[in-house]
Amino acid sequence: MGAQEAYLIPALPAAAFVILLLFGKYLPRGGDFVAIAAIAGSFLLLFPVLVDFLDKANGTDFVPVEKSWEWVQFDNFEIRLGFFVDQITIVMLAVVSFVALLVQVYSVAYMRGDPKYGWYFTCMSLFAASMLTLVLADNLLLLYAAWEGVGFCSFLLIGFWWERRSAAEAAKKAFITTRIGDVGFLIGILLLWREAGTFDITEIFDFAARGGFNNADIGGLGLSGNAYLTIAVLFLFAGAVGKSGQFPLHVWLPDAMEGPTPVSALIHAATMVVAGVYMVARMFPLFVLADDIALDVVTALGLITVLMSATMGLVETDIKRVIAYSTLNSLGLMFVALGSGSVTAAMLYLLVHGFFKALLFLASGSVIHATEKQDIRELGGLAAKMPVTAAVFGIGTLAMIGVIPLSGFWAKDEVLHALDQHRNVVLYILALISVFITALYMTRLFIRTFLFEARDRVGWGHAHDAESLMTLPLVLLAALTAVGGLVVFGFVGEALGFPGGFGEFVFFAEPEKFDFAWGVAIFSTALAVGGIVAGWYFWSEKAEPARRAGEALQPVYETLYNRYYIDDAYQWVINRVVLTLGALVAWFDRNIVNDTAVDGSAGLGLFAGFELKFLETGKLPNYALAIVAGVIGLAVLLLVLRL
């Protein structure tokens, strides 16, 4: 048992899915134990794989494990499907399997009593299988398939309560929006394949490294240099934009909160939405080889997303949506890190984000479970009733803000550091501003939910900490959130059996020793603390300062509250442009193509028949005349043509 058997990791949940789908109805408890056992198995399987992988490595010189099977075979076209294990994969596997396990355990209590309890676990198993496949895929086709698979699961789970109109709409919106990104993703994959002739990721890297994409051209556009590759990776990035909710395709993620909260924690925080980050990290060699514009775009979109989501988070009142904005915020940072060339920072942030964001969601889930409210205007003062939840939520909040020494700090610091080093100062400053705003709205969230007096006494009255099945995952996650960031240190890594700190395990090109940048740390910590203090000023007690600020900056408030009117703009485009176009085409089809062209030519035949039939006048001399005319015509033509 070693890395060669890594395919078993997704196979277990897949098997669970099939069992639950076919026999779930007949199993006790809807078969939740099957799903949990499967994902636990996957999690446990990770260890032999990891040990094997580390054993094979020589210091920081890691040997990826790859294994594939033939799938489609043409004369000179072959698709092999298989898996590929390297450092990034292992980080992702860890996040996915661990968080999935915890979330499923949590769900046992959270979803108890739901009429579709069994279906929930069925979907969860399918999701786990797809996500793990996505992570392990050694080839872009399989990656794409799994990518669509997780999107589909997300669709199913967002729309889990499809009887609610809003859930059905949100599920649809999520699927279609990500699908738009996927258009680009698939085009990108095909562009790469077109030149490289393979879907295998490593082979594409080799091909690119050999300069295979140099001077490739698309149908006579006259591309030269790295232009082809740049276009291809930008198309790939479009997929990431959709999946990871980057501007301008971020609109689906806040709406996706219609799903059950554990789903939000797993899919829309810890795992699926980071697939875009993972994909870019996985394909990073290509991004580096491409023209600079590629990574510039990644950085720019990431930063826009960061600032946008942070500001929108300031005014949002739905507890889950605030966390969703914070997720967008974090995802944006990860892309900023990638755009700045630091895979290490991105993957580190991804790792710890998985813990603290899942924590925040699950904790908010406990709040919702307890109070059946999720609007922070109706919450407050819950710390007294739900001390454990409040505590872990607080840890999560601080980690998100980036307070030393919680895990978020180290990760955010790496990102800022990379930005500082590789990008110009304006971007760096913008990022620092975002740190402040993040602190501001996360503080607001915590204060309005847990501190001061409750605005809705009914929900508050019967609120209490959840049962242990739900609390236990929270505590575990809180612990990891607290200490998880320490993996950046070499000694911690070595203690765990790695060759060094996180940077010496996950890196692009060269291992990076952890390098604590005091300047960055001081700036960011100052801003974070400043944000907390400001947040306390604005939202403590009755939140009067916040109200006044909101009134003073009414237009700004409106803009933020309406999410920069982007959703409205999209809706307008869909209603006014897309549907109008559809109606227009349908009208054209019916009236022009069909009624005019088709029926018209048929009508022409009928009309010709109608006109021609009057030749038959019924009068004998006319008939004779026709005969004579025919004879003369024949005779004249015969003679004329002959002579």
Next chain:
Amino acid sequence: MGGVLFALVTVPLCTAVLIMLVPSRYPQLVRYVALVSAGIQFALSLIVFFAYEFQGGRGLRFGFRLDWLENVGFLGKNGISLHLAVDGIAAPLVLLTGLVIFAAVFVSWNISYRNKDFFVLLFLLVAGVFGVFESQDLFFLFFWYEVAVLPMYLLIAVWGASSNFGTFVRTKEYGAMKLVLYLVAGSVLIFIGIFATFVEADRGTFDLPVLGQVQYDSGFQKAVFPFYMIGFGVLAGMWPFHTWSPDGHVAAPTGVSMLHAGVLMKLGAFGILRVGMTLLPEGAEFWAPVLMTLGVIGALYGAISALAQTDLKYMVGYSSVSHMGFVLMGLATMNDIGVSGAVLQMFAHGAMTALMFANVGALYDQAHTRDMTTFGGIAKKMPRHSAFWAIAGLSSLGLPGLAGFIAEFHIFVGTFRAGYYWAGAAGILAAAITATYILRMLARAYFGPLNEKWESLREMRLGEQFAGALLIAFLLFMGLWPTPFIDRISDTVANIPGITS
């Protein structure tokens, strides 16, 4: 084994005669005869598919020949013969036909008005379809093609439904007449193509393998290919010759829609491949950009039109236009991947569109309306039905794991390989639009709170469920393990002249 193919043609014909002999006072007996016969056909088609042997390269399996006319007039040896055989392209389509007719009989079980006539005509249709897929003789290919068109008028006009859409009306007579005339108009062009090919080849035979060996003059190929392309293209729903399809489907009864969209439209694309591209590779190459353009327009146009429909059958009808656009794109790539993708898409689309029509029919039988805006939340009342819809829809939007993805993926790969980047990109976009209209429909009609008007809806009949499950089984089969299909198809496609690899 050639007998299998002959049986596939004769069993439905004999069933038609047999059913004609059953006194009409035993409608139940008619149904059982139909069911048994359809079952036999399904079994035989399974045999054809699975007993297909790989011999490497071109080669026809299950060869069967009955002399029909030879050494008379302008006909020489084997002039016209009932030459039946399948290759790797035909085998999956034969399977598809068997599958869909089996499902269609279940779905048509409750037809009580002249159910005898219905099954007679239905089996006549099926005989024609099997015949086209199996024929290795140009005359008989066309013969069966027309046999398949022959019963359509009555099938639609007698058992169909007229619809009033407020701003316009589509009567079943109109739909039926337009469909039949349009298809026959297409066959006019095919006729001319066949005449010209026969004269040009000057071999005194319509035997396709023989005609395939002839080296046709390049100018001739360029002149004649469009006749085949448009002639067969009409049946394939090629834009702008597609309008018979949505209107015909709206008018047709469920079982007929299933066969029609599921199988009959494939005849067109199959004809382009089997006759046009195989005989006239240079002509095909010359016209490929046009075919590609029409395919792309069809794919986008159909998808966008479907977006605007509120009638479920219109939506599915336009989605067929869109998906057949993919098939044409695949053919136009002229390379083995794209063409294989086209054949795969024929199968995939056949199964899923049959499923969609079965679903629409099941709903219409109860609700007597197909206007999706009047529904809402009916997944609560018809969970399995909804699941079937979702699976068919997901397959059509190209979700991995279902048949549609495999097919569309091959087509897109083919377009990129052939250098039609724009076409590939447009096709992928069309697939995304497909997602939009499918999900829009599901969200509107099936999800959300239950519209109280539909409290009385029940789950669809067991027979319909069985039919649906059968079709889904094949969608999954191809989606998860496409190798049997791809092996058969690629085995043959690579050896079609003019197809690059």
Next chain:
Amino acid sequence: MIPINDFLVLSSILFSLGIYGVLARRSAVLILMSVELMLQAVSINFIAFAVYLSPQAFTGLIFAVFVITIAAAEVGLALAIILRLYRNKATANVDEADMMKW
């Protein structure tokens, strides 16, 4: 000897007159008579050809005899039909016999 062309011209004039009659007359009987005129033109032709081109063979003459015979039969038949029409409709004007048209 009279040149053959004279006969042919005569016959073609007769024939044309017959055609004119068929086209211009409205009485069924007159139309019938015009047809007879045409048949006579044909007979003249045959006889002329027979005499001038192949005096040994009698084909043309025989033909003329048969033409005359058939013409007679034709008249009988046609008059019978015209009479039936006249009985039923009290007219022999062919313009009025246009019940069936289009």
Next chain:
Amino acid sequence: MPDANFDWKLLTPEYILVAWAGLLIMLDLFWPAGGFGRWGRLDKELLGYIAAAGALISVLVSLIWVDNDTNFAGLIDINDYTTLFRVFFGLIGVFACLASARYVKERLLHAGEYYAFILLAVVGANGMAAASELLTAYISLELLSFSLYVLTAYAKFDLRSNEGGLKYMLLGAFSSALLLYGIGMIYGTTGSTHYSEIGKALSTDTGGIDEALFLGLALIMAGLGFKVAAVPFHMWTPDAYEGAPLPVTALISAISKSGGFALFLKLFAEAFEPKIDDWRYFIAGLSVATMVLGNLVAIQQSNIKRLLAYSSIGQVGYLLMGIAALSPESGSALVLHMMGYVVTNLAAFVCVIIYYNWTGKEEIKDFAGLRDTAPFLALSLSIALFSLAGMPLFAGFATKFILFQAAADQDLLWLAGVAVTMSFVSLYYYLVIIKEMFLGKAEAPLSVRVPWVEYGALALLVAGVLFIGLYPAPLLDWVDGSTADVFAGVGRAAVAGQ
């Protein structure tokens, strides 16, 4: 000139037919109204069956007993071509008599003469196919035509019948005058009326006589065009079809056309073939005009007889392709299609006759609901109409395909293209009838006696339609072998030119 053979036995089938015709007249005339004791009354229906038997006997005789490959007095060829058409025309006579039996009994006077004329028409048609000389051909043609004129006007008290007969008769006389004048021209330019002699004469240089020759050719085309109803010589057809008693319409549509084409094919193949390059495009032009006009106007018809008249004009257009493409292949294809068409058309007419016998109605809308009131009739009529439209499984598809392919083989692909297009147009109006039968609602259920004889005849015809459609090989082999006889001299021009 071939050696004359005066073996009178060779004409036995015609003797039988003529004698039978006389017998029928005598029977009708002299059989006492009350009958001879136990012999009972002579049912008029029975006369029809007797006539059919006569025609059948002539068929059997010509098939079994008559020598082949000879001629009678150099005027009539006795060969496979003749035999084929004797059998064919005889069978047309059989079915015409069978189809007439009840109709005549209920609606017409003078049954004896009626059947006698049918048999005489068969004799005329036989002569047209057999003649190897223009005079014989002309006389046969007139024999056929006169019989049909009389039959058309047979319903003495029916104005439409009178009118149809009058138009047919007068125009027929007019056109036969044209034909005769044309024959005269040919005779004058070639010096002979024998097909083979004319052919020989035309194979040599004809520079000096072209004007007269082509005038004659144009007139002959017009005369024969009238017989087969080619546009613009077709004008009589719809009126005569509509006016004539229904079984007579069936007979005209079958025997007048096929007789005309038998003569057309033989004359043009044996006599005018050397000049094919001069006239083929005119025949092609006639063909196009005929099929376009016939099929388009048929769309607008509401009377089923008139519709079938126009549809038959359309069919003539297809058949003319066989002449335009004159070659052994196209000749056999023409004859094959003609046979398929005649069988199909007879089946359609028998359906209409049966329905007319029940209801006295012949408008298309009157067929509403036939599927419910008389399923067998509806099925048969549908099969016939689909076959006429050229749908497969039925005769029309196979025969049309072979005919069009034969034309395409002779560089007439464009003509084949027009033909297929028009064939597509024709599908529309056939479907309109089918729509009435299957979708319309019958006003009242029919409660009628099943006419077993007619049904039997119909079943035979439908079986023929299916047989030709599904397995035409035996028939085509026979036809091909027979038409080879008239093409024996083809290629003379090429030989003479060398």
